[in-house]
Amino acid sequence: MLAWSQAELAMAAKVSRMTLVDFERGARTPHPNNLAAIRAALEAAGCEFIPENGGGAGVRLKKAAAQDA
Structure with a gap:
């Protein structure tokens, strides 16, 4: 979903x-x-x-917040 590599996720989560x-x-x-x-x-x-x-557990990307005009 995020197109992250394992290295990128590891760095973001601070795990090996x-x-x-x-x-x-x-x-x-x-x-x-x-x-x-x-x-x-x-x-x-x-x-x-x-x-x-x-219907089963899942994951999705959050909707982007509406931009103020």
């Missing part, structure tokens, strides 16, 4: 790139503080996490 690599390939689950940092970095960049509501 290997943490992301292992998480993406299912080798391990990151520690809760690393998961929170990854989520916070994605949210700061405009991603919105949608909770389970019967």
Whole structure:
């Protein structure tokens, strides 16, 4: 969604790139503080996490705020 590389996400979340690599390939689950940092970095960049509501959990980009004329 953001077209970020693993290195860019790692830098934004302040976690190691290997943490992301292992998480993406299912080798391990990151520690809760690393998961929170990854989520916070994605949210700061405009991603919105949608909770389970019967249609499945998801993620989307937030709408841009309306510009004042």
